[in-house]
Amino acid sequence: MTSEVLPKNKIGNASAHKPAHRRIQPMDWAMIVSISVILGIFVYTSMFTREFTVNVVSVVQEYPYQIYTRFSTAGVVAAKRRVDIAAKTTGQLVEFAVEEGSLVTKGQVIARLESADAAAQRDQIEAKLKLAVANLEHARVDLAEESLNVERYKKLFEMGSVSRAEYKAAEGRYRKALSAVDAAEASIKAESAALRGAEVALEYTQIKAPFSGVVLSLNAEVGDVVTPLGPAGGSDSSVATVVDVSSFSVEVTVPGARIGEVQRGQPCAIVIDGLLDEHFMGEVSSIEPRAEKGNADFAVKVRFLEYDPRIRPDAAARVSFLSHPVSRDDDAPRMVVHKSAVVTVPGGYGVYLVKDDRAVLKKVRIGKRFDNRVEILGGVSVGDMLVANPPEGLKNGSRLMVNI
Template structure:
């Protein structure tokens, strides 16, 4: 009992000690405040870490939604590569040698038939034309003079014939008058022929002058500008000099087609008028309907290939010469053949249930965006989605159960 009473006395607060700034109780209070500050700091760090972890992008597996294969693709019997070519193109040049004074074209310009593309220096040829025109005018004046002389000679001859009939002059004078009229008639014929020759010279001079103007031979697009003002152009090779042989190249874009080389071992699968589908290397998602024009009856011994001409059934400004292209030769199908289904194909694992709906998460600007979709038929590991997703969208495969709309995501790195 004594020991218990002793313990109770030790637990009593000694009120004789007062709080002083330097006392023991003051040090205890500071310790409490320090502990409290440390606890608050730890809580702040924990909260910041939680926020950082919550905002850190979630690594997800992704895939690209693709358009479903069409009936045409399913019926491809052969594929070959080739290039877009123009059946109608020309390097335009002057028909005479001369110095360029104007070049009115640039690459990419559309021109029409007869449009002026360039002009050559024409002072000498213009002077020749003027000289020829003056000579022609003089020749026609001579014709007019000969016509007047013939008219007068015919009247004199008729008058002499009348006087001979009345016996007033001799027959000799009448014959001389008639001979003079015949002479003027012959001179008139000569003058007319000389006038015709002078007119021909005018025509030659005009043609030579027209040769100084370079015109477009057909409608098309300028693909190359080969000469500049001040350069000499000639229809003949300059033999290594600085003379240009062309002003520019013009291409008729309506004549574009495809030339493909088909391995001779498979050429038997290709037939004239066979349907085809072309895909440009520059636009891999653009399928262009086409058909076979002809199989060129010649083989390349070195490459063991046969050239096939393929017509493009749709023309577009994006198609330009020398583009690489892949051609799929298709089977002939009945008119009732099914067309490609509407929608896109996505991995089946990309479609999940949320709130009783089929949804797909699409990656946009580094965030997951929830899209309600309408899913249709499955094809292996893929499933057709008819609404909610477009071809080319990046979808998340097997999204986590806690993934929500707007969460930051990043594609998972492939395994090494």
């Protein structure tokens, strides 16, 4: 069999069609690294060096009333019932039974005058009354005896056993006994009236509260001789000043432009000058237009819901008108932030903390919501600055430009 011999050039062409396995040259590695670096720089630049212009809000500690405050205005504490109390009789002041600031009930003794003479007078009249009562008893016994005696003499006279003179004498003794009873009864009435007068005089040595309230001031000293108030009144004879705490209110002026935000029964918070670290709850009790012609303001009274002995009439105060009532149990300071700073993150909520011109994503626990505020239970601190309304694309570590 004859074998066919291929030309050399054909054999070379066949080998030329085999796939070539080319090794990656150093130049190729350099290109790959360069492209990776460029992509990395691009990603880093787009994610971390892009600067976001943002607004910020602060984490603050506030009372719920501050969160619900619509507006505030200044005023003065006033008492509707305020009385200067004086003695009802002239006498020497020997004791104060209360102190300034004491709560008193109606009829409670505030002070006492010297009462020995009045007590002795009362005791003397009381003894006379007891004697008059005893005399009445004796007179009634005598009257009973004389009544029986006159009846006996009448029968004897009719029988002719006694003379007319003897019968008339018996009648005389009966009438005398009857008069003695009448006199004893009249004496009892007189002594009873005298005793009531003596007891009133003794009662006048005790100066009492005319109504329940608080002792605003003591206006005399132990040892002073005090007198009743004169016809014109005045405070020269005043022993003490008492105010009705239930009538305490703060009187404020509200401009006509804001009176639409105020209504009767509206909850309020009151801060007293000198007690700035505390506040007291109240409510609007009256709204009246000012009497002056052309004055568009309104006189508003806010009454206290609870009394504190440190509150005094004429003290300066500031009233916050609230959009929502606040209970005493719920009236504690809370760490809050504007709701625009809180975002949803996997597993809960988070905020973007502004730190060194960077956004730092912090996971937080939230509590109660108050209108446009959210209570923060942990994750940030009071004073921290947070991004409000985080813009799209903001990431942990993003650069920030804060609007001032």
